[in-house]
Amino acid sequence: MRDLTGSRVALFVPCYVDQLAPHVGFAALEVLRRIGVAAEYPADQTCCGQPFVNLGCADAVRPLAARFAATFAAYDYVVCPSGSCTAMVHHTYAALLDDPVAVASGEHTYELCEFLARVAGVTAMRGRFPHRVGLLRSCHGLRGLRLGSCSERVEPVSDPVARLLSGIDGLELVEPARRDECCGFGGTFSVTEPDVSAMMGRDRIRDFREAGAEIITATDVSCLMHLDGLLRRANAAPRSLHVAEILAACEPST
Amino acid sequence: MTHALRAAAFTADSQRAAWHDRALWFVRRRRDDAARSVAEWEELREHAARIKDDALARLPELLEQFEAAATARGAVVHWGADAAAHNRIVEDILRGRGATRVVKSKSMLTEECRLNEHLERRGIEVVDTDLGERIVQLRGEPPSHIVLPAIHLRKEEVGELFHRELGTAAGLSDPVELTAAARRDLRGAFLSAEAAITGVNFAIAESGGIVVCTNEGNADLGTAVAPLHIACMGIDKIIPRIADLGVFTRLLARSATGQPITAYTSHMHGPRSGGELHIVIVDNGRSRLLAQPRYRRALACIRCGACLNTCPVYRRSGGHSYDTVVPGPIGSILAPSRQPARYASLPYACTMCGSCSDVCPVKIDLHGQLLQWRRDLVAAGHAPAAGAITARLAAAVLRYPRLYAAAGWAARLLLRRAPGLTARSIPAWSHWRELPVAPPRSFREQMRDRRRG
Numbered sequence: 001m002r003d004l005t006g007s008r009v010a011l012f013v014p015c016y017v018d019q020l021a022p023h024v025g026f027a028a029l030e031v032l033r034r035i036g037v038a039a040e041y042p043a044d045q046t047c048c049g050q051p052f053v054n055l056g057c058a059d060a061v062r063p064l065a066a067r068f069a070a071t072f073a074a075y076d077y078v079v080c081p082s083g084s085c086t087a088m089v090h091h092t093y094a095a096l097l098d099d100p101v102a103v104a105s106g107e108h109t110y111e112l113c114e115f116l117a118r119v120a121g122v123t124a125m126r127g128r129f130p131h132r133v134g135l136l137r138s139c140h141g142l143r144g145l146r147l148g149s150c151s152e153r154v155e156p157v158s159d160p161v162a163r164l165l166s167g168i169d170g171l172e173l174v175e176p177a178r179r180d181e182c183c184g185f186g187g188t189f190s191v192t193e194p195d196v197s198a199m200m201g202r203d204r205i206r207d208f209r210e211a212g213a214e215i216i217t218a219t220d221v222s223c224l225m226h227l228d229g230l231l232r233r234a235n236a237a238p239r240s241l242h243v244a245e246i247l248a249a250c251e252p253s254t
Numbered sequence: 255m256t257h258a259l260r261a262a263a264f265t266a267d268s269q270r271a272a273w274h275d276r277a278l279w280f281v282r283r284r285r286d287d288a289a290r291s292v293a294e295w296e297e298l299r300e301h302a303a304r305i306k307d308d309a310l311a312r313l314p315e316l317l318e319q320f321e322a323a324a325t326a327r328g329a330v331v332h333w334g335a336d337a338a339a340h341n342r343i344v345e346d347i348l349r350g351r352g353a354t355r356v357v358k359s360k361s362m363l364t365e366e367c368r369l370n371e372h373l374e375r376r377g378i379e380v381v382d383t384d385l386g387e388r389i390v391q392l393r394g395e396p397p398s399h400i401v402l403p404a405i406h407l408r409k410e411e412v413g414e415l416f417h418r419e420l421g422t423a424a425g426l427s428d429p430v431e432l433t434a435a436a437r438r439d440l441r442g443a444f445l446s447a448e449a450a451i452t453g454v455n456f457a458i459a460e461s462g463g464i465v466v467c468t469n470e471g472n473a474d475l476g477t478a479v480a481p482l483h484i485a486c487m488g489i490d491k492i493i494p495r496i497a498d499l500g501v502f503t504r505l506l507a508r509s510a511t512g513q514p515i516t517a518y519t520s521h522m523h524g525p526r527s528g529g530e531l532h533i534v535i536v537d538n539g540r541s542r543l544l545a546q547p548r549y550r551r552a553l554a555c556i557r558c559g560a561c562l563n564t565c566p567v568y569r570r571s572g573g574h575s576y577d578t579v580v581p582g583p584i585g586s587i588l589a590p591s592r593q594p595a596r597y598a599s600l601p602y603a604c605t606m607c608g609s610c611s612d613v614c615p616v617k618i619d620l621h622g623q624l625l626q627w628r629r630d631l632v633a634a635g636h637a638p639a640a641g642a643i644t645a646r647l648a649a650a651v652l653r654y655p656r657l658y659a660a661a662g663w664a665a666r667l668l669l670r671r672a673p674g675l676t677a678r679s680i681p682a683w684s685h686w687r688e689l690p691v692a693p694p695r696s697f698r699e700q701m702r703d704r705r706r707g
Contacts, residue, residue, distance in 0.1 A: 013697050015652070019662040020690045022697035041701050047652040052645045054606065056628030056637050060649035067653060143608035152286060152564060152612045154295040178279070182566045186605025188641075191682035193603060195262040196570050198686035199271060200605075229687030 001252055002121040004037050010075040011039040012068075012109065014085040014221075015047035021221045027244035028081040028112050035120050035252050039079060044071045050088040054187045058096055065093050069102035077119060078109040081244050083141025083219040084187075086111040091144060111219055112244055114147055116252075117160040124163060127250030130170030134213030134238070135162050136204065136227070137180040138220040147219070150180050161219060161243060168250055176207035185226035201230045208238060216240045256599035261571035274406060275569040281402070282563040284512025285613065291514070292504065302505055303617040305498045306554035309459075310544065316459040316492045317535065323462025327524030329531040337367035340536045344369060344451065344484055347532050348378055351482055353448035357440075359466070359473035360384040361453025362400055362557055363486050363536060366579045369451075380451070381443040383472035385436055392419045398573025400580055401510045401559035406572050440472075450476030454487035454533075455556070456502060460495045463523035464533065467506060467516040474520050483525065484532045489540050490553040502556060505615035509558040543591050548626050552587045554616040561610035561620055567603050576600060583610040583620040590627050590636075598636040601627035659698060666692040 009032065013025040032039045048068060049061035068089060072078045080086045086109050093106035116122040141147040141161075148159040166173055184190070184200025191197075205227060208216050216238050218224050224240040231239065265271045289295045309316055321331045332347075334340035340363075348356065356373065358364065358380050370380045370391070382391040386403035390396065392415055397403030404412070413427035422435045452473045456465040464485050466473045477483045493499065507513040525531035544550050562568045562582030573581040578589040578597060586600035601624045610620040631637045651657050669676050669692035677684040695703070 015658070015662070018697040019666060020692060022693055022695065022700055025697040026700075041698075043698060043701070044655050046655055046658045049649060049652070052649050053625070054628070055641050055645045056601075056625075056630075056632035057642055057645040057649065058629050060646050063653045064649060139605070139607035139609075143612060150609075150612060152282075152289075152609055154289050154292070182605050182607035182609070184566065184605060186607070189602070189605045191680070192641075193258045193261060193567065194682040194685055195258070195265045196567050196603075197605075199265050199268075199570050200566050201687075203272075203275070225690050226687065229683070229689065232688040233686065 001035070002119070004120060007037075007076040008074065009037050009039045009077045009079060010072055011041050012045060012072065012078050012080040012085070013041070014080065014082045016225070017081060017221050020225065021242070024081050024221055024242045024244055027242065027248040028079065030248040031112060031116070031244050032079060034248075034250070035116065035122055037120070040075075042071045048085045048088045050085055050092075051187055053088065053092055053096070061096065065089075065097050065102045066099065068093075069099060069105045072105040072109070073101055075105075076108065077115065078105065079112055079115045080109055081112045081219070081242065082221060083111045083114075083138050083145055083147060084222055086114070087140040087144030111141055111145055111147065113161045113164055113219055114141070114145055116164060122164070122252045123160070124167035124253045125165070125247055125250035126167060126169070126253040128169040129246055129249065132172045132174050132212050132214045133165065133246070134174050134176055134208040134211055134216050135165065136183055136208070136216055136218040136223055137161070138218050138223045139182050141219045142180055164247065165217070165243070167253055168246070171246070174208075174211040174213050176204070176211045176213075178207055183223045183227055185223045187222070190226055197226070198230060201226050205230060205236070205238075213238045217243045217246060219243055255577070257571070257575055257577075257603040258599065260575035260577065261567070261603070264572040264575050265570060270408075271570050271572070273408070274572055277405060278563045278569045281511060282560075282613075285509055285560055285563065288508035288512040288514065292508070298501060298505060299615055299617050302501050302615055303554065305493060305501060306616050307551070309492050309494055310490075310550060310553055313489060313492065313544065316494055317489060320457055320459040320462055320492060321535075323460065324524070324533055325462070327462050329462065329524055329533050332532060332534045334534055334536040334538070336536075336538045340367045340486065340534055340538065341369050341372040343534050344486065345373060345376060345378070347482070347484055348373070348449055351448065353482060354378050355443070355447050356380045356449045356451055357383050357443050357447040357472075357476040357480065358451040359453065359468060359476055360387055360403070361451065361486055362580060363453060363488050364451065365397065366538065367536070369486075381440070381447075383440055383443065383476060384468070384470060385433060388436055388440065389415065396574070396579065398581065399559060399562055400557050406574065444475050444479050447476060447480045449482040449484060450480040451484045451486060452477060454485050454491050455506070456493050456499060457487055457491045457533075458496055458499060459492055461523060463496075463521055465499060465503075466520045466522070467503070467518065468520070469511075469513075469517040471518045474518055477522070477526070477529075481529045482532075483522075483529060484534060485522070486534045486536065488536055488538070490555070506556055506558050509560040509613065509615040539592050543588070546591070549587060549591060549623055551618050552584065552623060554618055555584050556616060558615055560613040560615065564609045564613045565604075566607060566609075567605065571603065576603070583624065584618070587620065587623045587627065590631065594631060594634060594636050598631050601625075601631065659696070662696055663699075666694070666696070670694070
C-alpha cells in the first residue's frame with residue numbers, strides 16, 4: 001500500500017449522487033478514511049456536465065469544466081464514486097477543452113476503485129459481507145477508464161474491482177452469463193430510448209438473478225438507479241448497492 | 255419517425271426482440287472465440303487500421319493505379335459519381351448485351367443505390383442469390399443486417415414465405431429443407447442468367463484484382479455461368495497491396511461470424527476466359543465523408559457487422575429500426591452524413607457503452623464519432639430543440655453552486671411530496687421504472703451540517 005500522507009485528496013461527488021444517493025458519498029469518504037486518506041470535500045463543486053455532452057451540447061459544458069478546474073486544481077488527486085463522471089472529466093475534458101488547467105485536474109481524477117488499485121496500491125480488502133454479489137461492470141469504467149479487461153478485447157484478464165471485493169469474508173462473487181454487457185442506462189439514453197433502455201435493464205437483472213446474485217453492485221450509482229427503478233417497479237430481487245457501500249465496512253489488507 | 259419509436263415497435267414483440275438479441279449475441283460470442291484464437295489479434299486490428307488510413311490518405315492515386323492494373327488485365331472500369339450514375343452504368347452495360355435476366359450476390363452498395371428497383375422498372379429481372387438476401391427480396395423488404403440480411407425473421411416466417419412464393423409444403427420450417435428449396439429455385443436462375451452482378455470486398459490497387467467473400471459460393475456460381483460479370487464497389491474498398499489482403503481476410507470472417515475465413519474467398523484478376531468483367535467504382539457521398547477529418551475513418555469500414563452484433567441497442571431494436579441501408583453503429587455514422595435531418599435520431603440510439611469501438615477490426619472510434627455527430631446535429635439545428643434548450647438551461651444553473659443546490663433541494667422536495675406528479679412529468683422514465691427515492695438532505699447539506707457541528 002502506498003503512503004499518501006502529504007497528498008491532498010479531494011472527493012468529487014457527482015450531482016446525482018449528491019442529491020439522490022448522499023450515502024454513497026459518505027461511503028466513499030469512509031473507504032478513503034480506512035486507507036488513511038483524509039479527503040476534503042470542496043463545497044463549490046457542482047456537475048461535470050456529462051449529460052450535456054451526451055445530448056450534443058458540448059459547448060454548454062465549458063463553464064462547468066472551468067468550474068471543475070477551479071474547484072479541484074489545488075489537489076493532488078480527485079476521487080469520485082462514479083466511473084462515468086470520472087471518464088468524462090478524465091477523457092472528454094481533454095478532448096473538449098484547450099484549458100490546460102481543466103485538462104490537468106481531469107487527468108488527476110480517479111474513480112474510487114481505480115484510485116484504490118492504481119494510486120493507493122490497495123488490491124484487496126478485509127471484512128465480512130456474507131452475500132452473493134454480482135458485479136455490474138459499468139461501461140464507462142470498463143471501456144472508458146479501462147478498469148479491467150473487457151470480454152471483446154484480446155488482452156490479459158484483469159478485474160481490479162472484483163479483486164477488491166473477492167477478499168471479503170463471506171462475499172461470493174457470482175458471474176452473469178454476459179459478464180460486461182451494458183445495463184441500458186446510458187444517461188439521456190434512458191429517456192430518449194426508454195423501451196430499449198428498459199429491456200436492456202431487465203435483461204441484465206434476469207442475468208444476475210439467474211447467476212444467483214442477492215446484490216448487484218457497481219462503481220456507478222447511475223446504472224444502479226436505473227436497475228433499482230426497474231426492480232422496485234417489478235417488486236423483485238436482487239437489490240442494488242454501490243461498491244463503496246460494501247467496501248466502507250472493510251479494512252485494506254496489507 | 256425517430257429510431258426510438260421504431261425500436262419501441264420492435265421491442266413491443268418482446269419474444270422476437272429477445273430472440274433477436276440472443277441470436278446476435280451468439281454471433282458476438284463466436285466472434286470473441288475466433289478473435290482469441292489469434293494471439294496477435296489486437297496488433298492485427300492496429301495493422302489493418304494503419305493500412306486503411308494509408309489507403310484513405312492516398313485514395314485518388316490508388317484508385318487510378320487500380321484502374322490501370324485492372325484494365326491491363328482486361329477488365330473495363332467505370333466511374334459513377336452517385337447512385338443514379340451507378341445504376342445507369344449498370345443498366346447500359348446490361349442493355350448493350352441484351353441481358354434481361356441477372357443474378358446478384360450480396361452487395362451493400364447496390365442496396366444503397368437501389369439498383370434492383372432501377373433495373374426492374376426497366377424490365378430487367380434481378381434475382382438475389384444470397385439466401386438471406388433472397389428471403390428479404392421475396393418479402394419485398396430491405397435487409398436488416400449487412401451480413402445476416404434476414405436475421406430478423408424466424409424460420410417459421412421463412413417457411414410461410416417459401417410456401418407462398420416457392421410452393422414448399424405448408425407448415426414446413428426445417429432450415430435444411432427450406433435451404434434446399436431455395437437452392438432448387440436459385441439453380442434455375444443461375445443457369446438462365448445472362449449476367450452476374452457482385453459486390454467487392456477488397457480491390458487491390460497493386461494487382462487490379464478484386465476479392466469477393468461469400469459463404470454460399472453464390473458469387474462464384476453466378477460469375478462462372480453468366481458470360482458477363484459486373485462488380486460494383488465503393489471507392490473505399492481499395493487496399494494498396496496484395497500483401498495487405500491477408501490482414502483483412504484474417505479479420506473479416508472472424509469479426510463477422512466467428513469463422514476463421516469465409517467459405518469462399520474468390521480472387522478475380524480480369525475476366526474469365528471468354529467472358530467480360532466490368533468494374534463500377536462509385537463515390538456516392540464517400541468523398542464528402544473523406545473530406546471531414548472527424549468522420550473520415552468511418553470509410554475504413556470493411557462491413558463485417560461486428561459493431562451491429564455487439565451493439566446492445568441494435569440487438570434489441572432490429573435493423574429496420576434504423577431505416578437505412580447500413581444499420582447499427584456504423585450506419586448511424588454514415589446515414590447522417592447523407593441526410594442529417596432525416597437521420598438525426600440515429601446517433602442518439604446509443605448508450606455510449608463503447609463495445610462497438612472495441613470489436614471494430616479496423617479500429618474506427620465508432621462511439622466517439624456518434625458523440626461527435628450529436629454535437630454537429632445540435633449545431634446544425636437537427637437535434638430535438640427542447641432537449642438542447644433544457645440542456646443549456648440546466649448547464650447555466652449548474653455553473654453556480656448555490657443555484658444548483660437550490661434546484662436540487664426543490665427537485666427532492668417535489669420527488670418526496672408529489673411523487674405521482676413528478677413521475678407523470680417524466681413518462682419516458684416512469685413508464686418502465688420507479689423514480690429514485692429522494693433523501694431529505696443532500697450530501698452537501700449534510701456536510702455543511704457536520705462542519706457547523
